[in-house]
Amino acid sequence: MPEASSLPRPPAAGRIKAALTVALFAALFVLAFRQTGFNFQALFSGTADFFRFFGRLVPDWSALPQIWPPLIQTIQIAYVATIVGSLLAMPIVFLASSNTSTDPVTLWIARTLLTVLRSIPDLLWAALFVAVLGLGALPGVVALVFFTMGVLAKLGSETVEAIDPGPLEALRAAGAGRNRTIVFAVVPQVAATMVSYILYVFEINVRASVVIGLVGAGGIGQLLLRYLNFFDYTGVAAIIVVIFAVVLLIDGFSVWARSKLI
Amino acid sequence: MAHIRFNDVEVVYRTGLKALKGVTLEIPRGQFVVVVGLSGAGKSTLIRTVNSLVVPTKGSVTVNDVNVTASRGGALRRARSDIGMIFQTFNLVKRSSVLRNVLAGRLGDLPAWRGVLGAFPREDVAYAHDCLARVGIPEKAFVRADALSGGQQQRVGIARALAQKPSVMLADEPVASLDPPTSHAVMSDLKRIAREDGITTIVNLHFIDMARDYADRIIGMRDGVVVFDGTPDEATDAVFEEIYGRPLESKDLRGA
Numbered sequence: 001m002p003e004a005s006s007l008p009r010p011p012a013a014g015r016i017k018a019a020l021t022v023a024l025f026a027a028l029f030v031l032a033f034r035q036t037g038f039n040f041q042a043l044f045s046g047t048a049d050f051f052r053f054f055g056r057l058v059p060d061w062s063a064l065p066q067i068w069p070p071l072i073q074t075i076q077i078a079y080v081a082t083i084v085g086s087l088l089a090m091p092i093v094f095l096a097s098s099n100t101s102t103d104p105v106t107l108w109i110a111r112t113l114l115t116v117l118r119s120i121p122d123l124l125w126a127a128l129f130v131a132v133l134g135l136g137a138l139p140g141v142v143a144l145v146f147f148t149m150g151v152l153a154k155l156g157s158e159t160v161e162a163i164d165p166g167p168l169e170a171l172r173a174a175g176a177g178r179n180r181t182i183v184f185a186v187v188p189q190v191a192a193t194m195v196s197y198i199l200y201v202f203e204i205n206v207r208a209s210v211v212i213g214l215v216g217a218g219g220i221g222q223l224l225l226r227y228l229n230f231f232d233y234t235g236v237a238a239i240i241v242v243i244f245a246v247v248l249l250i251d252g253f254s255v256w257a258r259s260k261l262i
Numbered sequence: 263m264a265h266i267r268f269n270d271v272e273v274v275y276r277t278g279l280k281a282l283k284g285v286t287l288e289i290p291r292g293q294f295v296v297v298v299g300l301s302g303a304g305k306s307t308l309i310r311t312v313n314s315l316v317v318p319t320k321g322s323v324t325v326n327d328v329n330v331t332a333s334r335g336g337a338l339r340r341a342r343s344d345i346g347m348i349f350q351t352f353n354l355v356k357r358s359s360v361l362r363n364v365l366a367g368r369l370g371d372l373p374a375w376r377g378v379l380g381a382f383p384r385e386d387v388a389y390a391h392d393c394l395a396r397v398g399i400p401e402k403a404f405v406r407a408d409a410l411s412g413g414q415q416q417r418v419g420i421a422r423a424l425a426q427k428p429s430v431m432l433a434d435e436p437v438a439s440l441d442p443p444t445s446h447a448v449m450s451d452l453k454r455i456a457r458e459d460g461i462t463t464i465v466n467l468h469f470i471d472m473a474r475d476y477a478d479r480i481i482g483m484r485d486g487v488v489v490f491d492g493t494p495d496e497a498t499d500a501v502f503e504e505i506y507g508r509p510l511e512s513k514d515l516r517g518a
Contacts, residue, residue, distance in 0.1 A: 164356075166349065166351055166352070166353030166354075167353050167354065167355045169315065169349070169353060170347065170349060170353035170354075170366075170419075170422070171366055171369065172315065172342075173313050173315055173342060173345070173347040173432075174342060174343060174346070174347070174366065174367055174369060174370050174422070174423075174426055175338075175339040175340065175341070175342030175343030175344075175345075175369070175370030175371075175426070176339070176366065176369035176370050176377065177339060177369075177374055177377070179374060179377070179378050180369045180372075180374065180377035180378055181369075183377070183378050183380070184355065184358075184362070184366045184369065184377075184380075185355055185366070188355050188357045188358045189355065189356075189357060191357075
């Protein structure tokens with residue numbers, strides 16, 4: 001057993017780098033903490049208000065007949081957007097995967113397109129299309145189509161790049177073209193995972209579809225906004241409970257369906 | 263007339279590794295050639311230049327007097343559809359049925375739209391069943407590929423290559439993942455089919471006894487150079503020690 005002092009020490013450069021990294025994160029945290037005005041005192045002194053507000057959140061079930069139609073629209077927005085977005089994402093999936101793309105330039109273009117698509121959050125897409133197409137469900141669908149394409153094409157191309165390359169090589173050796181190779185060697189390997197991702201994106205889209213209503217993109221969010229503006233908290237409460245139940249139901253179904261796939 | 267011709271083929275990988283250092287060979291139609299050598303000797307690279315999975319950095323390979331090395335796009339696909347290939351790890355689509363794996367061998371000769379839709383003509387489906395019968399597993403057509411044993415999977419690999427109706431067959435260490443009895447069974451099938459159809463075959467092996475048992479001609483490679491080219495009778499233990507650059511060991515034999 002060598003003495004502690006005789007043990008080899010890691011190089012000084014590495015230790016300095018680690019210390020600097022920690023210091024940088026700490027400094028950024030302190031800065032952000034100050035500038036956001038975050039403090040525990042306000043949090044505690046606000047607790048009473050918080051409960052008083054919650055006290056007023058008694059669901060008014062008479063609002064239900066008003067809630068159903070926009071709620072169904074919310075789910076329909078998510079459903080249509082998931083299917084259209086998934087279909088549009090498929091070509092991008094294969095063009096953005098290094099093992100199935102046509103050439104390096106196309107690969108680069110497809111990946112750049114993906115990066116741009118994903119850098120725009122769903123709410124921003126919705127605000128954008130409400131401005132262009134006006135209020136209603138249509139801008140909501142279009143917004144979520146773009147959002148779906150971004151998410152799914154990224155997840156999909158990562159899945160495609162992780163497949164067993166053996167069958168690809170075999171079909172290339174047999175003289176099959178690129179599209180035939182994709183259909184025969186790639187699709188069977190990724191189909192189950194892709195369907196599972198589509199269900200997952202549908203879950204996300206249902207929740208996103210609620211939120212984008214707040215900027216006028218149709219569905220239950222638009223009603224929620226109206227109730228909030230009129231301080232109709234009992235109506236708001238009813239919406240919250242219903243959304244909670246529906247999202248839970250859809251998530252449960254999606255988790256169950258995905259568990260059946262793999 | 264030579265069926266396959268290697269003209270001073272050189273392969274330098276992007277890593278700077280010189281895998282082939284000027285190989286010149288002529289292989290007549292119908293010959294069953296076994297290429298031997300240690301791993302890293304350039305065997306895999308050599309057979310992959312025949313269908314341009316590896317493109318030579320210098321020299322060229324011709325099959326039926328068609329320069330495969332210079333072919334691109336549709337011409338290359340046509341050349342490849344005449345060259346079957348089987349692999350050490352079988353390279354089947356595991357989640358697809360055996361029949362669909364075999365039908366994939368027909369893709370090269372099919373119009374693109376039929377291939378993409380999987381709309382195979384009746385005679386192609388019948389031919390795929392025939393190929394499975396010839397490798398002895400006609401009853402496995404509708405079983406998923408990953409439900410088969412290693413030996414059966416390699417037979418599907420042979421059937422897929424056979425479905426191409428090829429004039430050339432390449433086999434890269436086809437029995438390295440199999441046990442000794444299965445190895446012999448698969449090699450016998452390969453040899454029998456090559457004989458029956460007059461297919462020119464190049465097989466990579468590193469087992470001395472199997473090379474001697476099945477080859478019409480043995481080519482020995484070492485460090486990217488052909489160091490022996492002769493009949494199995496000429497390939498004595500001394501010759502193999504020369505090819506391997508070391509005394510022979512028990513692992514150089516597959517055994518029975």
